[in-house]
Amino acid sequence: MPTEPVTIHFHGMVLPNKMDGVAGLTQDAVQPGDSFTYEFLADDPGTYWYHSHQSSSEQVDRGLYGSFVIEPKDKMYDREYTLLLDEWAIGDNGRGGMMGGMMNGMSSGEMDTDMFYNTYTVNGKTGQYIAPIEVNNGEVVRLRFVNAGYRKHFLRFNGEPYRIVGIDGNPIYNTKPGTEPLEIGPSERIDVELTIDNTNQWLIESVDDNSAAENMVVKVIPKNNDEDNQSKTTETKDDVTENGTQYMDPIFKEIPTPDIEYDMLLGASMGMGNMEFTINEEVFPETEPFEVKEGDIVKATLINDSRFDHPMHLHGHYFQIIAKDGQKLDNPMVKDLINVKPGESYEIMFKADNPGLWAFHCHDLNHAAGGMMTILEYQGYYSPFDIHENGNEPE
Numbered sequence: 001m002p003t004e005p006v007t008i009h010f011h012g013m014v015l016p017n018k019m020d021g022v023a024g025l026t027q028d029a030v031q032p033g034d035s036f037t038y039e040f041l042a043d044d045p046g047t048y049w050y051h052s053h054q055s056s057s058e059q060v061d062r063g064l065y066g067s068f069v070i071e072p073k074d075k076m077y078d079r080e081y082t083l084l085l086d087e088w089a090i091g092d093n094g095r096g097g098m099m100g101g102m103m104n105g106m107s108s109g110e111m112d113t114d115m116f117y118n119t120y121t122v123n124g125k126t127g128q129y130i131a132p133i134e135v136n137n138g139e140v141v142r143l144r145f146v147n148a149g150y151r152k153h154f155l156r157f158n159g160e161p162y163r164i165v166g167i168d169g170n171p172i173y174n175t176k177p178g179t180e181p182l183e184i185g186p187s188e189r190i191d192v193e194l195t196i197d198n199t200n201q202w203l204i205e206s207v208d209d210n211s212a213a214e215n216m217v218v219k220v221i222p223k224n225n226d227e228d229n230q231s232k233t234t235e236t237k238d239d240v241t242e243n244g245t246q247y248m249d250p251i252f253k254e255i256p257t258p259d260i261e262y263d264m265l266l267g268a269s270m271g272m273g274n275m276e277f278t279i280n281e282e283v284f285p286e287t288e289p290f291e292v293k294e295g296d297i298v299k300a301t302l303i304n305d306s307r308f309d310h311p312m313h314l315h316g317h318y319f320q321i322i323a324k325d326g327q328k329l330d331n332p333m334v335k336d337l338i339n340v341k342p343g344e345s346y347e348i349m350f351k352a353d354n355p356g357l358w359a360f361h362c363h364d365l366n367h368a369a370g371g372m373m374t375i376l377e378y379q380g381y382y383s384p385f386d387i388h389e390n391g392n393e394p395e
């Protein structure tokens with residue numbers, strides 16, 4: 001018999017507020033034996049994932065999540081695989097081994113998770129148990145990576161060139177093939193495309209600076225299938241820009257004047273026996289909400305004043321990254337999450353066009369549970385639900 005209440009949040013999907021699945025904000029947590037039906041239009045192709053948003057730091061940590069892929073009408077690839085990355089605290093030395101973690105993680109922005117987690121997985125399996133990627137030589141393969149964990153991961157493709165074709169559920173055009181390790185932040189989704197022209201088996205493997213990383217390894221097994229060794233995709237069908245710049249469809253072609261601006265100073269400090277993770281020096285639910293009215297153009301400046309990475313996720317909206325460390329970006333990036341590393345700052349902008357109460361929080365969910373969460377609140381929107389009542393614990 002289940003004993004814990006749950007919800008489902010469809011991460012990255014822009015849904016009506018009532019379908020967002022945040023306990024105490026958009027619904028009451030669903031008690032054991034009760035039910036709640038999520039209903040929405042799946043009309044925006046891309047790679048997403050879903051997870052509980054009730055006691056989420058613990059429930060997601062223990063695996064209450066899955067991938068959620070909306071297929072395009074016309075596929076531009078021969079084969080696809082979805083790969084969920086995660087890390088786990090297993091056995092006596094999980095959530096322990098403090099010193100090793102401290103030493104390793106000191107410069108990585110992840111000294112906390114470095115000492116908690118000792119097992120890396122892909123689709124819930126580790127090392128030799130991870131299912132291989134089987135392809136025919138010559139095929140174009142789309143790999144949909146979802147980072148369901150609280151640490152960033154770096155994957156090396158054995159020196160094979162890959163192209164990034166999707167970020168956070170949005171297409172990205174005209175990216176040049178690269179061979180550098182691919183960085184995937186917590187909760188990010190990155191779609192890459194590979195053209196297989198190597199008949200030898202090779203490995204996609206983690207190059208994280210962590211001893212558990214050697215078990216995050218996926219075999220790529222090309223087969224020479226005579227009947228079907230010619231790709232259906234003969235050329236890159238992505239739109240290619242004339243001037244050769246990669247781009248995502250922007251929210252704002254020209255950067256508008258914001259109607260309202262907020263600063264989010266992301267901090268960490270030692271609280272009463274626990275680490276506190278703060279926004280403008282407050283912990284949730286004491287954090288100041290973002291108050292907006294429908295139609296506002298909102299600008300937020302996220303500043304990381306701590307020694308930890310903070311992958312900040314906004315529900316119900318995509319935002320455009322305008323600037324990093326005070327420097328304007330030439331190519332707009334449109335995302336639902338930005339991993340703000342120690343000392344970094346980002347300016348983001350979005351349109352307040354989806355009324356409701358929306359969580360805006362760190363997706364290292366241990367940090368969210370430690371206070372790093374606030375609410376984007378539309379003027380005049382009423383919610384009958386209460387956080388930290390009726391068993392509602394969104395963090």
Ligand SMILES: [Cu+2]
Nearest residue numbers: 309310362367
């Ligand atoms: Cu954080």
